[in-house]
Amino acid sequence: MRRIKPLSEDLIRKIAAGEVVERPANVLKELIENAIDAGSDRIDIFIEKGGKRLIQVVDNGEGIHPDDMLDCVKRYTTSKISSEDDLYSISSYGFRGEALYSISSVSKFSIVSRPEDLSVGKELYIEGGVFRSFTETGAPVGTKVRVKDIFFNTPVRKKFLKSERTEFVHCLKTFINYAVVNTDIHFRLYHNGRELMNLPPSDLKKRITYIYPELSGRLLELDYTDETGRIYGYISTDERFKKEGIVYVNKRPVKNRELRKIIKSLISEKFYVLFIELPPYFVDHNVHPAKIEVKFKNDTAVKNLVREGLKALETPFKKGVTFDYTVSQRKGSYGKEKVFDLLGQVENTFIVVYYDGDIYLIDQHVVHERINYEILMEDLREDGFIKRKILNRNITHSISELEKALIEDKKGTLERSGFSFDIDGYNLVIKEIPVFVSEDQALDIFFRILMDEDAETVDYVIGEIACKLSVKSGDILSDEKAKLILKRWFETDSPNLCPHGRPVYYKVSIDDVKKAIGRG
Ligand SMILES: Nc1ncnc2c1ncn2[C@@H]1O[C@H](COP(=O)(O)OP(=O)(O)OP(=O)(O)O)[C@@H](O)[C@H]1O
Ligand SMILES: [Mg+2]
Structure with missing residues (x-):
């Protein structure tokens, strides 16, 4: 087992230190990294209340030498590098000797560890950076770190934590990041006492x-x-x-x-x-x-x-980096005062229009999203809720334990968004969907709302639906379609921004072009 040593002053200056733990997922990342660095082939993770109440990571790795236990929570003490050269050939996740120090100063922190060649383990308990106890204890080989009540001693930071679900989704993303790549490790993930994932060693695919x-x-x-x-x-x-x-x-x-x-x-x-x-x-x-x-x-x-x-990938969607540029002059006139020349479409992404001395490059997806958003919001204002339509045949989709938990957690939002559904064992059965959504888009929208941490408000959901209903970058537009989009665009209340705040177009003044090239 490698022993823990302080980094030299010189090395401390060279490492990018100063980690701030902002949320439970940051803690989880550090604990998983440590467990992997310890050579474990089994890692169990227990999370409670999105990690706000508990994050516990149990591994069967090499453990920590009992004489090093008090050092592992000190700043800049590590077993992973010892010279500057090591810094340029890092093969472990950790190298700064900082994570446990940062985590133990903002939580109720305990670490139990036992190396293989010893018959008992040691447990160190620290509360908000203050030493509480260091005792002998029975323990399996490996290390167990428990992080409870994150930010209990820094109420202001605690206030910035989001809902349990949001924090959990962050933890889940972190878990997946590491589980995907470390395929020879058996990972298990529990949330609020329920097993959500059980990933035995396997190949990458x-x-x-x-x-x-x-x-x-x-x-x-x-x-x-x-x-x-x-x-x-x-x-x-x-x-x-x-x-x-x-x-x-x-x-x-x-x-x-x-x-x-x-x-x-x-x-x-x-x-x-x-x-x-x-x-x-x-x-x-x-x-x-x-x-x-x-x-x-x-x-x-x-x-x-x-x-x-x-x-090099042989793909059905292989698309070169060609520059599609079609130019033709097509006049269109909508409304009384709007007269423009539709010049064409560039890179299957922008509608190009000449209007009143300016060339507009209009993002086809963004503009369409704005139009759909306004139409949907108008309907919402009239009825006060997202209208549903009953499906002729229910949509049935098999779900994992994890998805089941997330769906239950987010039932209210999904229902307000126009979905009605049941969960039958490991099947999601959707019976009604928002009226604007086609059947083949329904599942995608459902899961977008489910997985997106911001999807709490009806506004947001409408934005998502609008996005989904809109033409995409890469779609080839017919003249008719482009003109229809422009016509509707002129009728919108806020033509300049998409629902997410992105600008709809970029314009170039022909006068500026003339100046730039010395004409006029
Ligand atoms: N699960 C574990 N198993 C074995 N040793 C561990 C474990 N967790 C921490 N350690 C020991 O404690 C030391 C300090 O851990 P800490 O995460 O604070 O720093 P680090 O991993 O060395 O660097 P970094 O701050 O970049 O993560 C590690 O170098 C390692 O020796
Ligand atoms: Mg570490």
């Missing part, structure tokens, strides 16, 4: 479909290597499956906008789980204390790897 059963048979495999590294993983072929994709760099889930943008431009909105493997010296994880951001030694090389990897 199986693990993904265990977590998302609806993707089975609907995944494309990717595996591509170039001189920089390797990219592999799975992409969903199911357009209706709406969840944010996950990108890992050297097994660490990361946020990197530019990579996401590239991925989206090549496979549009589909769900993906992609792994990028690069030599350790190529990647700097030491950018942000939570280590979710990364820097690459050579950005362009990584972008190329991703781009080429995705292009």
